Amino acid sequence: MKLYVIVPLFALFTSTQQASSPNNKCACELTNSEKAFPHGKLSTAEDNASKCNSNITPQMTLEMESLLLGLERRLPQLQEDVAMLEREDDGELYGVLSLQVIENELMEIKQLIARLNRTTLAHRHLTKDAAKQLEDLEAEMQELETYDTMGVVKTQILNQRLKRELDQCTMRHITTRPTQPPHGNCPHGQFVNITGPRVYTAGEYPGSYKYGAWGRDPKPEVGKERWYWLVMLTSGNKFSNYVRLYSSLSSLVVGVSQPGNVQIHSSNPTTNTIQGPNVVMYGGALYYNCYNQDAVCRFNLTTKTVTSLQLPKGTRFNSKGNFCHLDECYPFTDLDLATDESGVWVIYTTTQDFGNLVLSKVEGSGPLMLGQTWHTSVYKQGVTNTFMACGMLFATRYIDKDTEEIFYSFDTTTGLERFDVGVFINKMSSNIYALNYSPVDQMLHAYCDSLMVSYKVLFR
Structure with a gap:
């Protein structure tokens, strides 16, 4: 049994035995014939992945959603205010004040659109940069996988896939009881933020x-x-x-x-x-x-x-x-x-x-x-x-x-x-x-x- 362990181990090394010294001591020099693992490249890949995660966050999506919701609400409100001014304009103080409110609303809508354009442009550049980074990361990881001579990572990936499939199979055979409906009707979904x-x-x-x-x-x-x-x-x-x-x-x-x-x-x-x-x-x-x-x-x-x-x-x-x-x-x-x-x-x-x-x-x-x-x-x-x-x-x-x-x-x-x-x-x-x-x-x-x-x- 020991023979099967020793043979593959020695196959990785070249051995040089030095002549016996007068003190009856000998030394062996072992040289690794495998390529050295590129730890620096792995560290760089981890840093790049971390930067990519920090650059793209759920908050950025919410920011875009918030701006769109703001625009969606402001435009009908402006339309209503203009219609009200047309109906109720008395040609005096009320009309002047209403016009001032409408001017302020128009200014805020313009600012909102400008901010939305800036955010959209920034997201477009970020998406392009992130796509390039992901391509580079994929190539680096494929290269690093060649050093997995014992197939440890491949086995882990296979085990994870099998576990997901088992979980999905289990969930298909579980009958869940419907939860009690909440008070009132909430078609909006889960509360996540305010803007x-x-x-x-x-x-x-x-x-x-x-x-x-x-x-x-x-x-x-x-x-x-x-x-x-x-x-x-x-x-x-x-x-x-x-x-x-x-x-x-x-x-x-x-x-x-x-x-x-x-x-x-x-x-x-x-x-x-x-x-x-x-x-x-x-x-x-x-x-x-x-x-x-x-x-x-x-x-x-x-x-x-x-x-x-x-x-x-x-x-x-x-x-x-x-x-x-x-x-x-x-x-x-x-x-x-x-x-x-x-x-x-x-x-x-x-x-x-x-x-x-x-x-x-x-x-x-x-x-x-x-x-x-x-x-x-x-x-x-x-x-x-x-x-x-x-x-x-x-x-x-x-x-x-x-x-x-x-x-x-x-x-x-x-x-x-x-x-x-x-x-x-x-x-x-x-x-x-x-x-x-x-x-x-x-x-x-x-x-x-x-x-x-x-x-x-x-x-x-």
Whole structure:
């Protein structure tokens, strides 16, 4: 048995035996007849492959997709604004302001097209360079394979192919149970990123009201499909008693409110008026934290009536369970209302949950009721904001004055939590006091130190 091992080994070498020395010692010189392995060439190939991977990333594809989505949204909006100007031009201030908005939109579209052209050209050069690099790498690897005299690499490749085929065969014979459908309808796919800002305006009262919220009604009444709403905390940055309506985005940007304010009560604050900035609108009704209560209020804008929903015992309110970061807590953000494709949600915390986020569905087709509830393991005061999209809860945290991170998600279908979402928001002001997702156009509306900013949500 030893003979079969020794013979091939010696076949690789030439042996020279030196004459015996007086001390009865001998030495053998072994010379390798095989070519030396080119480690330097392998190292160069690895470096080139690494550079190729770093040059071409999924983010580059998302950048192109984001620019195309931006152009896709801006052009119809410009068309609508021009049509509105033609219908409503009064030849005076409104027409001048509308023209200014249209000019700004045209300038932004030109900038977007220029950036898209630059990005397309850069990608074309990158694709050409990458194709050449891949050809060179393939040739180098084929040359390096000739040094695999024992067939180790070839055997590994064969084993990998066999394993893939076995996995595919196994999957064909497994019958999977269908998963529970998520809340609402999510035809967009998986949440992957946000781009923007797409809208950035100081509105009607620049710098006047630090806290507030704005957005669109996901289930608007007939004739109000293009309306926007705005709630500003007008009393001590804590309370409000009305919602302000705008007939279009252009009207909101130029500060022309039509039909104006819809008042909940003449006093501010008082029973069942608004407390805190985390407000949403759904189905022609405003949902918010009732003044001085651990409860959700629903104000019907048509009937001018308020109904309330008591939250579980132990729910923290009156600034005892706020959103926070290291330098600041946002007052009266105990309850965060949110909308998505399926309706209204409330995010809060309780003493029983030791300050962790709790998520509940608000059932509002008839009398207000609290639906299914989920308990998470993320601490509310380590979060700066939350929003819902397609039955998924997302939470943000403060990075610095320019950046906010969407770091956490909770899937209400599977109960799966993630702390590594890693999507960043480019802020236009230091703090985001309210964040609302609009399933109508997949936009994320932020209210930041009296500024109204929106971002496009990207799904895959």
